[in-house]
Amino acid sequence: MKVSSKRKVIQMIVISLVINGAVPVVVYNLLTNYYSSFVSLLVATLIPLADNLYHIVKYKKADAFGLFMLTGFILSLLAFVLGGNERLILLRESMVTGLLGLIFIASLFFSKPLIYHFAIKFSAEDASEQKGKFKKNWEIPYFRTVLRIMTAIWGIALLGEAIVKIILVYELSISTFLAVSQLIFYSVIGAAILFTIVYRRYAKVRLDHLTHIQ
Template sequence: MNVNSKKKLIQTIVLSLVINGAIPVVVYNLLLNYYSSFVSLLIATLIPLGDNLYHIVRYKKADAFGLFMLTGFVLSLLAFVLGGNERLILLRESMVTGLLGLIFIASLFFAKPLIYHFAIRFSAQDQSEKKGQFAKNWELPYFRFVLRFMTAIWGIALLGEAIVKIILVYELSISAFLAISQLIFYGVIGAAILITMVYRRYAKTRLDLLTNGR
């Protein structure tokens, strides 16, 4: 990753933290003077949703994070229908990440784990060629271990993020939780990405040795 790419990535993360973390906290505290805590929280959580829907409309595609936020909003409405529990609204994203984590872990028991399909989808322009290469590499026990290990890492990370937030939402005030929830999310996702990149580089070197020796 070059300097410009790193700078753009940092700017994107900082902007997202402001929109998804700082602004909702400010809006929530301002609205408390006029509305109940529940209504204030519900309105504040619409801000991240609006930001992601804007990007979906602008780029004409629903990316994974946009769908993630949309699912979270649906869960917020469900929480309102079930009785308007504020803690449920705060946990809506964790419900999604926890579910995704369970899906990652569950895929370990299928023929091919989730990372296998993600790798084909996102790592190459010529997907037919990539599928052929993956099919050949899948015959190697080490290659299967690598993909299952990476799937497990993401499953544990997403599920762990959800568990940490579930604990904190009952230990912290609403304002405090809103302030740190995005830091937890990006911290966990960032750690998972870092582990994936480092391990992928190591695994590729070893895999090249195995494939060249065939």
């Protein structure tokens, strides 16, 4: 990865952390002086949603994080309609990550795990060529094991993130939870991505060796 590309990625991460983490905390603390905690929190959650909707409109396509926040907001509204309090609204993202984690884990019981389909979509520009390569590699037991391990790790990571937040939301103040919530999310996602990169490199070396033997 070039230096300019690394800087661009770092800038995007910092901006995302500010918009989705720091700004909502500041807005929440300011609004609590004039409105109820529930209303203040609801307004604060609209900020990351608005940012992601802006990107969806600007680039004419939805990204994973934008859809993630949109789903979380829908769950927040549902919690409000059902009489949920601010603690329940804080758990909106955890509901989504927890659900995604369960989907990853559930996919292990299907013919092909979720990572198999994600890898085809994001690993190469020529999806048809990549799909053919994956179909061929799928015949190798080690390849199937690698993808199932990756799927399991992502499922456990997302489900674990949700469980940790569910515990902390009732142990910390709302302001403190808002401050650490995004940090927990990005730490878990970052760790899962790092594992995927390292494990993929290791697995590729062994897979190439097995392919040559065959």
